[in-house]
Amino acid sequence: MLKSTSSPLPIAPEGAVAGDGAAGAVTPLVSAPPLTRQSAQTLAEQLAERFATRIRDRLLAPGARLPSVRQCAAQQGLSPSTVVAAYDLLLAQGLVQAERNRGFFVRQRVVTAPAAVGKQAVPGLSTGLRAGPPVNAGALIRGMFQPPGERPQPGMGAFPPDWMETSFLQAAVRRVTSNQGLNDVSLRYGEPMGDGHLRRVLSDRLHGMGMPAEPAQIITTIGATQALDIVSRTLLKPGDCVMVEEPGWAIEFARLNAQGLRILPVPRGPAGPDLAVMARYCAEHAPKLFVSVSVLHNPTGYCLTPASAHRVMQLAQAHQFYVVEDDTYSHIAPEHATRMSVLDGLQRTIYVSGFSKILAPNWRVGFLVAPPEWVERLLDTKLLTTLTTPSLFERALALCIEQGQLRRHAERIRLRLDAARSRSVKLAQGAGCHFVAEPAGLFGWVDTGVDTEVLAQRLLDEGYLIAPGALFHAARAPSTLMRINFATTQEPAFWRVFSQLVSAAR
Numbered sequence: 001m002l003k004s005t006s007s008p009l010p011i012a013p014e015g016a017v018a019g020d021g022a023a024g025a026v027t028p029l030v031s032a033p034p035l036t037r038q039s040a041q042t043l044a045e046q047l048a049e050r051f052a053t054r055i056r057d058r059l060l061a062p063g064a065r066l067p068s069v070r071q072c073a074a075q076q077g078l079s080p081s082t083v084v085a086a087y088d089l090l091l092a093q094g095l096v097q098a099e100r101n102r103g104f105f106v107r108q109r110v111v112t113a114p115a116a117v118g119k120q121a122v123p124g125l126s127t128g129l130r131a132g133p134p135v136n137a138g139a140l141i142r143g144m145f146q147p148p149g150e151r152p153q154p155g156m157g158a159f160p161p162d163w164m165e166t167s168f169l170q171a172a173v174r175r176v177t178s179n180q181g182l183n184d185v186s187l188r189y190g191e192p193m194g195d196g197h198l199r200r201v202l203s204d205r206l207h208g209m210g211m212p213a214e215p216a217q218i219i220t221t222i223g224a225t226q227a228l229d230i231v232s233r234t235l236l237k238p239g240d241c242v243m244v245e246e247p248g249w250a251i252e253f254a255r256l257n258a259q260g261l262r263i264l265p266v267p268r269g270p271a272g273p274d275l276a277v278m279a280r281y282c283a284e285h286a287p288k289l290f291v292s293v294s295v296l297h298n299p300t301g302y303c304l305t306p307a308s309a310h311r312v313m314q315l316a317q318a319h320q321f322y323v324v325e326d327d328t329y330s331h332i333a334p335e336h337a338t339r340m341s342v343l344d345g346l347q348r349t350i351y352v353s354g355f356s357k358i359l360a361p362n363w364r365v366g367f368l369v370a371p372p373e374w375v376e377r378l379l380d381t382k383l384l385t386t387l388t389t390p391s392l393f394e395r396a397l398a399l400c401i402e403q404g405q406l407r408r409h410a411e412r413i414r415l416r417l418d419a420a421r422s423r424s425v426k427l428a429q430g431a432g433c434h435f436v437a438e439p440a441g442l443f444g445w446v447d448t449g450v451d452t453e454v455l456a457q458r459l460l461d462e463g464y465l466i467a468p469g470a471l472f473h474a475a476r477a478p479s480t481l482m483r484i485n486f487a488t489t490q491e492p493a494f495w496r497v498f499s500q501l502v503s504a505a506r
Helices: 043-056 069-076 080-092 138-145 168-177 181-186 196-208 223-235 250-258 275-285 306-319 340-344 372-386 391-402 405-430 452-461 492-505
Strands: 096-099 103-106 218-222 241-246 262-267 289-292 322-326 349-354 365-369 443-447 481-485
Touching: 043 080, 069 080, 080 096, 080 103, 168 181, 168 391, 168 405, 181 391, 196 218, 196 365, 196 391, 218 223, 218 372, 223 250, 223 289, 223 322, 223 349, 223 365, 223 372, 241 250, 241 275, 250 262, 262 275, 275 306, 289 306, 306 322, 306 340, 322 340, 340 349, 365 391, 391 405, 405 443, 405 492, 452 481, 452 492
Parallel strands: 241 262, 241 289, 289 322, 322 349
Antiparallel strands: 096 103, 218 365, 349 365, 443 481
């Protein structure tokens, strides 16, 4: 049985929390020394501290099951009695709870759930009305904000920094801040709707995609995440039902849950969402919103077909719900990809996108495009939360788009990603993984054959952060799936460690 080769991850500084702006001084994921008898702490205390650190950092989520005593003893090269003593320490600290004949589980946080929405359930379906503890997306968010370590992280949700390095960003900023420019963008608040030049440039770009988006319909935001937040806060109130594709973006599940909304998970297939499930939800729960990543869906990489897009819009019209189309990966998407906002003409659709995934993540420039009748209300929500957005970066970005630099940069990224994807797919298949979705875009959705939440903890011992399949479902449940980032999984070293741990787990 494979023994552990490392000890607990370093503890994040006090006060560091998951979420935007929580970068702090979080220590990167690195391998550390093994548990040792030479420490001032006993082996049980060292093991308990390892688990406690991960629980506090939310790398072990509420409800997650710890390895059985026998499994943990074999993995760590310890006696069962030492593991029992460590688990007893965690029980005493209130970090875990024991369940008869089931094992030890991370203790759930106490959450006040909104009132239930009726008692009817969709026949043959989970009701989808999730009001339990928030989905924990903290591990992935913290990973986004960690400084680069010595190893690429397979669970990351973005391109590596060196992929996005350019010279034209500096030139654009210099041009915007030359002469009186710096004072113009620094000494007063920006336009409430966002920089007018950027909105005109975005309007031209969207018209080129076939979307009738006028500058007066575009509101800039602090990243696409804030755009999604503005939409849900404006259109919904606590207790409302919202349909979300499943598997789906872990942070979106967590965000909607935190707002007290009722999540109705809609299975996502290669052609699009499960239309029969959507129709039944509409009949039973009258959802107000449907959130979709129609192009290069996260985590599967699926792209919506025209037939599915038309049917979704027919449902939206018939049942009077709005569709939020998250097009975060538009810059690496196939040409002529189907978008509901184009087919619908922005009548019952709200289009969301941004530039953090392709260019300057720290600039945090995103935007939404809405039907004219919703613009003022959406703008009010933006003003109540952030006032305005930074004009300096918006003006610099407008120059990068207008001069074709962003387009050429995105083309280079796509070519590099194609090569990385080819390498990663071969390595993953060589390690025994099966792709449950055709590899496309930045992410791969693979079946490992073992519980990936358990595997995630073992890989953390080796300094690797992965994205287990349970994170991408509204109700966390054991899964053998995981999402991989093609840009960060093209090195054999990770797959060698992965193969060893999977073999040991079988």
